[in-house]
Amino acid sequence: MPHNVLIIEDSLSSMKMMRDLLIKAKLNPICAQNLTEAKYVFSSSSPESFLCAIVDYDLPDAPRGQAIDFTLRSFLPTIVVARHLDDDIREVILKKDIIDYITKENEQVYEYLSRLLSRLEKNKKVGVLVVDALRARRTAMVGLLRRHNFITFESADAEHALATMQKFSIIKLLIVDDEGLPRVSGIELLSLLRREYKKEDLAFIGMTLLKKLGLSARYIKSGANDFLLKPYCHEEFFSRVMQHVEYMENIELIRRAADSDFLTGLPNRRYFFEKVETHQKHKPQRQALAILDIDHFKAINDTYGHDCGDYSLKEIAKLVAFHFADFTAARFGGEEFCVYFANQDPSHAHQALEQFRTALATKVFKFEKNTFHCTVSIGLTHQTQNGISGMIRLADKHLYQAKNNGRNQIATDS
Structure with missing residues (x-):
């Protein structure tokens, strides 16, 4: 549900500009042309449903900023707009607990307002x-x-x-x-x-x-x-x-x-190595690394075309991002992905990979009029003696074992 923004503004042209700006920002404008109307509109609402209020300083029934006091008493973060702002009015406004003020001198102020509204949402994080x-x-x-x-x-x-x-x-x-x-x-x-x-x-x-x-x-x-x-x-x-x-x-x-792979949006190989090196500086007690390779991916490209192959990789990447959100995962290139596990029991890493393998095997891919399935072979290692390069070599070795043993399975350290 989009955030509401209460607009109290008696100028129809200014209100329209603000309404359009809010709708473009995917916010829901609630409009009133005076303080009395604003009180009525707000009476059936809760402050929690509003991101903020945008209030004109000079209204027909609130000529000296009384509408600002109303929105602040109603626990609405308040942005003030004014036709003209002399030093006396500015001092009065700044004594109130407002977010900011803007003057309606030219259209550029609405660009600033748009930026301010965006920040109010981003600042929550x-x-x-x-x-x-x-x-x-x-x-x-x-x-x-x-x-x-x-x-x-x-x-x-x-x-x-x-x-x-x-x-x-x-x-x-x-x-x-x-x-x-x-x-x-x-x-x-x-x-x-x-x-x-x-x-x-x-x-x-x-x-x-x-x-x-x-x-x-x-x-x-x-x-x-x-x-x-x-x-x-x-x-x-x-x-x-x-x-x-x-x-x-x-x-x-x-x-x-x-740091992102251009096709799938997953982290890329360079980011993967930087992230793993950061983890390893803290000397994790347990480490694991897995290489995931999509089975018979060339056949998808050959049968359905490269656009279908790209579609498949994007869909598989979504599963990778979901199942390994708590770990370090990346697309290594082509149809190959890599996942690094820090401070995880061997059984937990294996379980996460098995859940991914099962989810992929049961997923139905639909591209244009074609329906098909994909499976994945996985090589997993917990051996860390030769650092990240050694782990990749071992995982790659286990991956070929999984391929040779029939695909759609996990091969790991014996």
């Missing part, structure tokens, strides 16, 4: 850790972040921050106020984090007092993504946060494209 010795400052910053739907964490010192980072992999951004941190400074915390996390994997924003400009330079030289001077404007705060979260997301998209 982004963790932000605020590190500050003073609870009041942490609470204020966390309040700002929660307006934008970020998942927030708090630490009063560097030691707790490091422990929190180890516990919650969802954290993508740290905001650290160096002032008053006990024992380990913000710069020292940054140095410790950069041993494990790159700038494109974990953003770090330091905070410094205006009179300590030298500290901001030290932050940047030590690997911080950015810094803020205190006291800061919350608009600047959000702009900096959004900039770095979006930067990391863009880097992730580029990585995903480089």
Whole structure:
């Protein structure tokens, strides 16, 4: 079910533009032209069914932002739109717990609104850790972040921050106020984090007092993504946060494209080796590796054509992704796939592979007017003496045993 967005706007042209924008974003606009109508529309709804509200500051029955107060009292994250925004109105708006405001000066503001709405949904999966010795400052910053739907964490010192980072992999951004941190400074915390996390994997924003400009330079030289001077404007705060979260997301998209097989969308061979090497650095107690090869795949291409072969590989890749979601799986090339298991009992790895083999053997493939089945032969090894290369050679050896013994089976270490 799409998220609802409440629009309170008396200009029909502006409302139409916002409605079209929301529908394009696969959101469900609920429209009202004044505060009275909005109260009636909202009376039969729950805040949980709404992503946010978009509210005009100046309405016929709410000329001084009263509609904003209504949506905030109704626990709706609120974006304010205004025809004109002088300094006095801007100050009034920013004193309220709103997400942001935009002015209806030109059509470009609606592009910003679209980006803002997209972020509200994406931010639900982004963790932000605020590190500050003073609870009041942490609470204020966390309040700002929660307006934008970020998942927030708090630490009063560097030691707790490091422990929190180890516990919650969802954290993508740290905001650290160096002032008053006990024992380990913000710069020292940054140095410790950069041993494990790159700038494109974990953003770090330091905070410094205006009179300590030298500290901001030290932050940047030590690997911080950015810094803020205190006291800061919350608009600047959000702009900096959004900039770095979006930067990391863009880097992730580029990585995903480089790490993915173009046909199936599964991880590719290069990514597979990088991921396995990362696992092996932690010295897992048990390891297993399997090579999966589709039986008689050439016959599918020869009989039904290469388009059917591509269709088959895509469908098989979906099964691979489903059955091995908790492990490291990749398309190695052609009709061959590889799965790596870390810290799994031999029986668990074998069971997961057997479930996949059975699911594939019973799946009916339908391409155009053709119906057919596929099976898979699997070579599995738990021997790790010669590293990943040795495991691949052994699994490949077992794969040929499975083929020679009649296909559609698993061959493993004796």
